[in-house]
Amino acid sequence: MSERVIPLIDQRLVSVPARIPQIGTTPIGRVGDQLGRPLRDLRISVTDRCNFRCSYCMPKDIFDKDYPYLPHSSLLTFEEITRVARQFVAHGVQKIRLTGGEPLLRKNLEILIEQLAALRTVEGQPLDITLTTNGSLLARKALALKAAGLQRVTVSLDGLDDTIFRAMNDVDFPVADVLDGIAAAQAAGLGPIKVNMVVKRGTNDHEILPMARHFKGTGIVLRFIEYMDVGATNGWRMDEVLPSAEVVQRIHRELPLVQLGASAPGETAERWGYADGSGEIGVISSVTQAFCSDCNRARLSTEGQLYLCLFASQGHDLRHLIRGDATDEQLASAIAAIWQGRGDRYSELRASLPPEAGAGTRRVEMSYIGG
Numbered sequence: 046m047s048e049r050v051i052p053l054i055d056q057r058l059v060s061v062p063a064r065i066p067q068i069g070t071t072p073i074g075r076v077g078d079q080l081g082r083p084l085r086d087l088r089i090s091v092t093d094r095c096n097f098r099c100s101y102c103m104p105k106d107i108f109d110k111d112y113p114y115l116p117h118s119s120l121l122t123f124e125e126i127t128r129v130a131r132q133f134v135a136h137g138v139q140k141i142r143l144t145g146g147e148p149l150l151r152k153n154l155e156i157l158i159e160q161l162a163a164l165r166t167v168e169g170q171p172l173d174i175t176l177t178t179n180g181s182l183l184a185r186k187a188l189a190l191k192a193a194g195l196q197r198v199t200v201s202l203d204g205l206d207d208t209i210f211r212a213m214n215d216v217d218f219p220v221a222d223v224l225d226g227i228a229a230a231q232a233a234g235l236g237p238i239k240v241n242m243v244v245k246r247g248t249n250d251h252e253i254l255p256m257a258r259h260f261k262g263t264g265i266v267l268r269f270i271e272y273m274d275v276g277a278t279n280g281w282r283m284d285e286v287l288p289s290a291e292v293v294q295r296i297h298r299e300l301p302l303v304q305l306g307a308s309a310p311g312e313t314a315e316r317w318g319y320a321d322g323s324g325e326i327g328v329i330s331s332v333t334q335a336f337c338s339d340c341n342r343a344r345l346s347t348e349g350q351l352y353l354c355l356f357a358s359q360g361h362d363l364r365h366l367i368r369g370d371a372t373d374e375q376l377a378s379a380i381a382a383i384w385q386g387r388g389d390r391y392s393e394l395r396a397s398l399p400p401e402a403g404a405g406t407r408r409v410e411m412s413y414i415g416g
């Protein structure tokens with residue numbers, strides 16, 4: 046049994062109020078951070094709740110019936126989300142990913158998607174709008190999501206073996222229903238679809254090849270994610286991380302691969318194509334190979350806290366501006382000032398950090414800010 050570290054304080058409460066700069070910050074226009082990284086990608090968490098209890102994300106013993114989820118009044122409304130997203134877009138954001146918790150649990154999510162789909166980038170182009178989901182409600186919702194303006198989806202699936210999958214989601218959810226959701230998304234035209242598999246050594250690493258074989262030739266891009274030390278509740282251990290290099294080797298031995306170039310700057314996945322031309326896979330090496338140098342992602346929590354890194358221990362409270370009397374221009378200036386102060390590069394520093402900064406310390410949970 047691994048030892049579980051229970052967080053002593055609720056990380057969601059740790060935030061600094063976002064300030065409206067007095068002078069000197071362009072209210073709109075592209076902004077760079079301390080390391081010259083632009084703001085391109087905004088991930089919005091629309092709920093902190095989930096119907097799964099994946100042990101690496103929302104372990105059941107902590108996220109139980111007594112867990113203090115956010116009250117509805119704390120959540121940003123769709124209008125508030127769209128207003129703040131508009132200011133991010135004015136600073137160069139081109140892509141919005143809705144996440145959670147399980148985003149499809151948020152009621153009437155299609156209305157938010159419609160509102161976001163009406164925004165235009167600085168260049169006047171439609172945004173790239175996508176969503177990460179566990180797929181459990183996708184079969185029911187795919188058509189409505191597409192009609193609302195969602196372009197594509199990423200579905201999380203940690204294996205094809207029903208017993209393993211039911212154990213990993215820890216709510217006994219069958220794999221067949223997620224596969225139905227993926228098929229519905231494909232039929233609705235929500236593509237190109239990506240499937241994310243978190244690989245935990247000793248738990249589901251024997252599912253790597255069956256997953257690769259299953260999705261090869263389907264047009265679906267399977268991506269393997271290294272199990273990360275996010276949050277403070279999942280009892281992360283380095284020996285449970287299977288390095289991406291090993292994932293690639295295991296697949297390459299049976300299904301030859303060739304490395305492909307990055308599709309976009311700041312892309313998290315390293316791409317590999319099947320040598321026979323039947324599609325590609327991706328590997329996301331958040332632990333063994335840092336990709337902070339071009340990280341252009343901002344994260345907005347369900348209650349309007351801006352996080353500058355997945356591993357941040359503190360958010361910047363935008364909600365008090367959104368719900369106060371700040372004008373759009375002031376809100377935009379505040380966002381620019383926060384981004385300009387950003388120096389986060391946790392994955393690059395991980396190896397050199399003292400042990401007390403490692404797993405189990407005070408960090409925000411992934412289910413709160415989204416992946």
Ligand code: SAM
Pocket residue numbers: 095101102144145146147148177178179180199200201241242243270271272273274275279411412415416
């Ligand atoms: N519930 C949705 C889902 O599972 O797709 C969206 C939210 S979930 C937090 C987003 C992504 O984070 C999922 O692909 C999930 O597998 C991944 N994730 C969560 N905890 C992780 C961890 N400890 N290491 C790596 N990936 C993780």
Ligand code: SF4
Pocket residue numbers: 095096097098099102103145146147179201412
């Ligand atoms: Fe829920 Fe997604 Fe976290 Fe699993 S990874 S518990 S589906 S939020």
Ligand code: SF4
Pocket residue numbers: 336337340341342353354355356389390391392393
């Ligand atoms: Fe971006 Fe932080 Fe991840 Fe580095 S560790 S890639 S800065 S989110």
